[in-house]
Amino acid sequence: MAPSPAPGSTVRKGSGSLAVPGGTGPARPRESVGCSGERRRTQNRNPIDSIQAQQNLKVQQLAGVWRLFAIASKCSYLSTNNHRLEAVIIKVSSQTEGMRVNTLSKLDGICWDIKQDYKIAATPGRFSRKDRGxxxxxxxxxxxxxxxxxxxxxxxxxxxxxxxxxxxxINETVQRKFRQLVLDNNIPEILIYKFPDYGFCETADEFHQLDDDF
Structure with a gap:
C-alpha cells in the first residue's frame, strides 16, 4: 500500500474500468477580455501550452514499467465510476520520433494491452497523437x-x-507536489482519485491486444 497523502490532502480510491494514458474514460477493447481580437487569441490557445515541461528530458530513461498511482480530472465518467477503477500498468519504450505506450489493465476481469504511439513535439518534453480526428x-x-x-x-x-x-x-513529498499542481490547475482536490495497488496485469493474451493507432 502506498503511503497516505500528507495531512490536508485528499486522494480518493476506487476499484473497474480500464483507463488509458491519453484519456480519462474507459478504454475500448474499445475569460473576460477587452476586445474581440484578444478573445479570439485566448480561445485558440491550448491550455496545455501553458504547462512547463521538464527541462532536458531524457526520453530513453523513461523506458520500462510505470504504475498509475493517481489521476485528477473533471471528467464526469470518473466522477460517477471512480469506485470501479482497476490497477493500471504502462510500459514505455523509446522510439526514433517519439515513444510507444502499452497500457495494461482489466476490463470485465480480462487483461487488455492497449498500444499507443506518441510523436515528440517541437518542444522537448511534449508529445502528441491523433486518434479518429x-x-x-x-x-x-x-x-x-x-x-x-x-x-x-x-x-x-x-x-x-x-x-x-x-x-x-510514492513518498508524501511527491504526493503533496502533485496535489498542489492539481489545485493550481483549477481542479478541486476532491477530484483526485487513487488507483488500486493490487491486481495488476503484467501481460495480455494475443486475443486481448489492441493497436489503438488503427
Missing part, C-alpha cells in the same frame, strides 16, 4: 526517472493530471 497532447511536467513522473494530458481542451510511480510506493 482527435488530438491528445501530453507533457511530462516532472520526473526523476526512477521513482515518479507527473504528466499532464489534454484532450478536447480538457486537462488531466496523472501521477505514475515505478512502484506503488
Amino acid at each position: 482527435l488530438t491528445t497532447n501530453f507533457v511530462i511536467s516532472e520526473t526523476d526517472y526512477t521513482n515518479y513522473a507527473i504528466v499532464f494530458f489534454q484532450k478536447r481542451r480538457k486537462i488531466t493530471l496523472k501521477l505514475f510511480g515505478r512502484t506503488t510506493n
Whole structure:
C-alpha cells in the first residue's frame, strides 16, 4: 500500500474500468477580455501550452514499467465510476520520433494491452497523437526517472493530471507536489482519485491486444 497523502490532502480510491494514458474514460477493447481580437487569441490557445515541461528530458530513461498511482480530472465518467477503477500498468519504450505506450489493465476481469504511439513535439518534453480526428497532447511536467513522473494530458481542451510511480510506493513529498499542481490547475482536490495497488496485469493474451493507432 502506498503511503497516505500528507495531512490536508485528499486522494480518493476506487476499484473497474480500464483507463488509458491519453484519456480519462474507459478504454475500448474499445475569460473576460477587452476586445474581440484578444478573445479570439485566448480561445485558440491550448491550455496545455501553458504547462512547463521538464527541462532536458531524457526520453530513453523513461523506458520500462510505470504504475498509475493517481489521476485528477473533471471528467464526469470518473466522477460517477471512480469506485470501479482497476490497477493500471504502462510500459514505455523509446522510439526514433517519439515513444510507444502499452497500457495494461482489466476490463470485465480480462487483461487488455492497449498500444499507443506518441510523436515528440517541437518542444522537448511534449508529445502528441491523433486518434479518429482527435488530438491528445501530453507533457511530462516532472520526473526523476526512477521513482515518479507527473504528466499532464489534454484532450478536447480538457486537462488531466496523472501521477505514475515505478512502484506503488510514492513518498508524501511527491504526493503533496502533485496535489498542489492539481489545485493550481483549477481542479478541486476532491477530484483526485487513487488507483488500486493490487491486481495488476503484467501481460495480455494475443486475443486481448489492441493497436489503438488503427
